[in-house]
Amino acid sequence: MGDLQRMEIFDCLGAVARPIHDFGDEFMSDEATAAVGLRAGFPPGRGFYCRGRFGVLGEAPASVVQAVQGFLGPDLVTAGWLAGRPVMPAEEAAACYAQAVRTWGRTNIPADVDVEHFNRLAQQLIDAADADALPLFAGWRAQPCPGNDPIGAAMQRIHVLREHRGACHLAAVRLCGLSARAAMVINLGVEQATRYGWHEPHPVAATRIPRWERAEQLTDELQAPLYATLPDRQRAEFARLIDALTASTVRGG
Template sequence: MDGNAASVAVALAGRPVMPAEEAAACYAGAVRTWGRAHIPGDVDVEHFNHLAQQLIDAADADALPLFAGWRAQPCPDNNPVGAAMQRVHVLREHRGACHLAAVRLCGLGARAAMVVNLGAEQASHYGWQEPPAVTAAQIPRLRRAERVTDEMQAPLYATLTERQRGEFAQLVEALTAS
């Protein structure tokens, strides 16, 4: 079974356990709970939420369905710390979707990119069966994919001022320090 067929099989196998919408709501709740437990109390989550929401609202979701789905998930106003972690997740999904598109553009599949980036053992840990060996030609392709990902992300972050980008970077570092 190739990687695409395996992904579809896993997705379909999960539906009898829980509808996708319910699973997404549970995952979002878990992300918020993790945020409340791990984000330091001195982080300005209100400012982070404002900047992150600007980015989320400005993001182009064309050809990025997983990001679009996560962006549509309700983010509670009464839980700013949990909402901050949920917004981190939504922005991570945007970058991840852009990266997958870049990986494919550069002639790699998701499994090969993971093996090149993290190694066969880690790819196995993530569920890839019999990860292939890395070839010399794959390494520059992954480097190019990283550059293309950054290029795809640049217009999004250009919606913030230089000062806001600096503040956002500091806030992300503070949020994820733990």
């Protein structure tokens, strides 16, 4: 992770981006999360995920939800969004999903982590963000975060920061001349892209891979102003806390 006394902005981003992403993935794919949705009345499938995660956008048409989130295939998003619509209003579904986020955090964040310090640093980052053109992040930032549940609040803040990077990455991908589908194929491969709802995605020409690499770099550049608000010592502390918070995650290569 580098010197714990000092950490430059892009070193910090390099240390925290993957753990934040993967910890969120663990939550979203956990059967315990799906069980929360089933108990709330959602049918099996993607209804709770789509209606809950994207409910912060309000009662939008499925095509608008698809345009905002980008990286999941449109059939997956449409089916999930419509399946969840009869269960509860979008705002209520988002609140239910936020509760599931916090519940998962209380189970999976190690008890010995200084979550109070993490919450202070993470909230400083979240408050510093410019949400223009990042509506999904803006919706999650506006979601109430209770003050009497520090571990759950830490997980919710991880989720909000994950949505910030995801929204920045979608903007970066498009700016670099790639579709979201092409970016998913380059990043994950054809088979994995299919799992995320893209039907029969074609391999992407190797000549387009540098565009995705530039999009990754540009994503860091879009996030850099947040981390510039922390002194280098606090960036090191934040990276250390992220590492401790997400220690239970099985990280891929």
